[in-house]
Amino acid sequence: MKPIELSLYASRKSLDAPLRCPNCCHGYKHKASLYNHMTYECGVEAMFECTICGKKCKRKMHLIYHLGRVHSILRSNIVFVSKTGYKILDK
């Protein structure tokens, strides 16, 4: 590979994913995506637990999706009372 090609390749690659997680080297295009990854995914215990079946989720969105799909609970009936704590309103 000629040096010019190598540098083109390198710059394109860094354009695709300029931000890197320092823990696992996952690449992200957006600061917010990297932040979400580091906060909720990378080396983090699953913090959101389904109070009905005990399934654990790493992301709030995954839990909300799980509650809706598996337990038919509407998003509007899920009220978060702390970062990971929530209650389900009666219909």
Ligand SMILES: [Zn+2]
């Ligand atoms: Zn990571």
Ligand SMILES: [Zn+2]
């Ligand atoms: Zn569940």
